[in-house]
Amino acid sequence: MHPLHRLFRPLTRTVTCTRWLHLVVGGLFAMVCMFVYPGEGGGRSALLLGSLATVPPLVVLGLVPAVRVAEGVQARLMLVPGLRSRGPDRSEAAAIATAPAASWADRWRTVGWLVLRVQLGTVTLAASVWLPTAAVDLAVHRQWAYALLAPLPLVALAALVVGAGELVAAAARWLLAPSAAERIAALEERAERLLEHNRLARELHDSIGHALTTAVVQAGAARAAGSPEFTERALGAIEETGRHALEDLERVLKVLREGAQDPAGRPTLADARRLLDAADGSGAEVIAELTGPLESVPGPVSREGYRIVQEALTNVLRHAGPVPVTVRIAVTGDAVELDIRNPLPGPRPAAAPRRGSGLRGIRERAALLGGRAETGPYEGGWRVSARLPTA
Template sequence: MRPVAALFGQRARLRWLHLILGGALFMPFWMVGSLVVAPLLDGGGIFTGSLGVQWGAYAAGLPLAAVTALFPLARPMSVAAARALCGVPADRFADGPARGRAAKARTAGWFSLHLGCGALVSGATLALPPFAVSVMALPFSPALRESELGRLWGLDRPGWIWAGLPAGLLMLLTLAAVAAAAGALLARQAPRLLGPSPADRLAAAERRAAEAESRNRLARELHDSVGHALSAVTLQAGAARRVLDGDGADLEFVREALTAIEETTRRTVGELDWVLGLLRDEGQAAAAGPGPGLDALEALVRGAGPRVALTVAGDLDPVSEALSREAYRIVQEGLTNAARHAGGEPVAVRLDARTEELEITMENPLPERPPVARPHGGRGLRGVGERARLLGGTVEAGPVDGVWRLAVRIPR
């Protein structure tokens, strides 16, 4: 069964179809070659029956096909056909137009090989089966046996009358074997000639890095906006509950806490819409705005509670949009970190824009009891470091003289 599958199985049939496609693509080049060769050899037209003209047109058409393969669309079209019909794993092919001389030369080599082999197999596929059927019909037709074909095969002699059956069958099997061998040759050469070059691999690696950075950015945005909102709301709600549970409830404090919860949730819904816009469509999110920046910093601090103090030195207006957005997120994550781990201690936030660097410093006294750490650690400070490094800045975080300090410096 294996020999039969190798000659007539689905893979063999698809590769045969791929070769016939190559023969069809070669026809325009063959006709142009005939226009050039026919007048030089016998002065006949392009449809002359001379074998010299046919082979001359074939030889002249192959270089024309190779030149055509230098155009940008040649490799994507060849890769699409080979992926569908050659039975080669899709990941072994390059994507996009060929870049560089070596890649273009390999594409030209593949195009010439595909069209050259395809033209020969297509011609044999068109001509040989009718001839083989005629040979196989010779024993059953006296007229055919007495024709020139019968005399050529010697079937007009006694004892040879049935020789046409195996001869015609052998022709068909030979055609199938040649088509299978040519298809296997193309399948072996496809990854080498249409596979990724070093430039293609570098471009693919850059695309993967850009996609990973985009995913990391979305993760940071979700973590900072939603995480901060939940921490701030939890802190304010807990404080309001404790005041209501105590003697002589301070209704004004509870009102301020509820107002802070309302502002925080309303602001976070807008930020969440912006982040979801990034997931749906980068252009739509960009049209909706770049996200919150330092102009929204006072509202952020106000929503974090009365025990957070903000100090700004210098003018923040000249700060670029990208730096303003990242600085806002850094402060937001610092406040989230303090809400989770500072145990209600006061938090001091300072921004200094008087030098060539924007300095962000956040400090809070260390609580008497160490905070309960999450089993696998948090992602907040890691995200702060990623944001700062993307803009060429530095981050320092840790306990200093009984105070937890987060210091970020980013060039303006």
Template sequence: MAPSAVAVRRVVQPYAPLLLAVLVAVAVGASATGDLGVRSPLPGVVVLVLAVVSGWAASMTRARRWPLFLAAAVGWLVLAAAAAGVVASYQAGLRLRGRRLAGYLVGAAVVLAGGVLVGLAVGGVRRITTATSGNVLFLATGLVGLPLVVGLWTRARRDTLVALRDRAERLEREQEARADRVRAEERTRIAREMHDVVAHRVSLMVVHAGALEVTANDPATVDAAALIRTTGREALTDLREVLGVLRQAGPAVVPERGLDALDELIGESRAAGLRVHRRDEGVVSALPATVGRTAYRVVREALTNVRKHAADAETTVCLRYLPDGLEVLVRNGPSEGGQSLPGAGQGLLGLRERVELLGGRLEATAVDGGFLVRALIPVAGAA
């Protein structure tokens, strides 16, 4: 259906019962005056009452059908008015089924036969119009048959559209179910591969670090091996949590740390050899948990990058409490060189998306030979 037709239908549809009532009432009145049928000798008041009742009955078809059928029968027998009968036949084809539809056809045949008897009794134009065999056949076709077929076709079309819509919805649900199943299988495969590759290598690292801790004589080596072993075990714990999420069919959330764990994070970085200092500015206030988790992620990702690319640089972590949010700055000085660890460069991209979801912004730029990560996280975006 064209957009213009849909717009017109939406405008007209609320007034459709009223328009139908007026049309049927006018047609019944015109039939009684001879403009659309046989002129009636009945008083105008009777014609007006029948016209109004027929229009009212036509407007009530969505709630009750029997007033329309009764008005159609009375209108045909008294005035030979076909308007209500046409609407009644259409509504019968549209809404009736089985025995009710057969009962309507029997009733329509009885009314037509009664019209023949009335035409024979009245005579004149009424007899010619409603009692001759050719006209009776024509009236049966136009008054009952054609509107009934149109109603049946409309109902069949509507049922077909409903069936197609249901089928489309069912196919969409099946497609979503297949997609969920494929995602679950893919997540399970990824979890299995991560376990086979990463967990195996980290486990070996922990075992070798434990062996080195036991056999080494140098205290510094023993401390370094203990740190490696402890860090490896924590990494295995984190990895198990991630793998558990990947194996779950439904959505799940990995527990995330907030600002209360920031000192522990900085302590781990110091134990790994980084020179990290923390500084808080402004009035420390309670922040939404989402802001705290995001700030923790910013600091963690920034320190991870420092360990990868500038492990010998001095680093400052600054939390600046603002009236409407929190500013996180992680800045490292220039590095004297050395071996860098490989990285995919996706950490900051994902972090920027996380900050922007809260309505903030994240900047990562080179400054004075070092690097600066700055995130501005508003409190309003996390509410």
């Protein structure tokens, strides 16, 4: 980069203009105090007295918690617009808080920020008026030697605007920075958001994966059977499974787009019968044993239990094919017990499920609810067993 271009580059940045405007607005408060100051005098002395007269009202104003919100928003918009940093949230503006002052330390830091902003703004405003005037006076002076010095006040003004802008931006990141409690709350919110995204990813994996696996298996079975009646049942099962998968997809996308809470309508163990019917329609011989009041199972436990059964049946169809499956769902006094077993046609399918993320998701779902889940070979077949506490 050419040295001259590097020298004048700060003057061409939009942020330099917005910072200058932010400072000038702060200096206007001192000008108002200058006009209402009861003493005599004018010019520089009156402006100095006016800037000092702003301190008492700024102290009172800074102690109001809501003022921190207004100052933080202004600082974000005008001092760091569009800038990026290397922080975890990639936004330098996040270093400036936009929440009400929650402690006296936050309030006094707001007071310090207001006083610094107005005093520095007063200097910038005065220089923005006096230095261009001085440049004009030098340019029209009768002696030509003075005209050669006319650019110097403008250069000084440019340096002052750039330097004061950098100073006020650094002060905002220090005096208006989030407190330790606010930073912890932001980290907790980010962690909750990541956990929610991981949960939605598992939802899509289980729902869409189950629908695609069921559709592929049923389509293959219908083509091999060559029976119009079987083909019609298979197409109906594919349609129903696809419809439920689309509903899950729309629900997850709505949560991601709008940032809303996960709406109601997620399937629960009370809807487990449709999973069993879909697996049975795919050619698997399903032997089901459902005991206990499935409708009374708490919502989170019931929804996660549904997904565990769904992933287990999906793995059966994907890795073992249309084989007999034994599904037991039992609701006891303090837990829900899930047990899904199927024979293995050969040694290869026994190891294949371990390469995916479905079995890990089953164990994670159970662990999040304080339960446990076991997956693996059992008595010559494959077994998925989970116990989810309800109390």
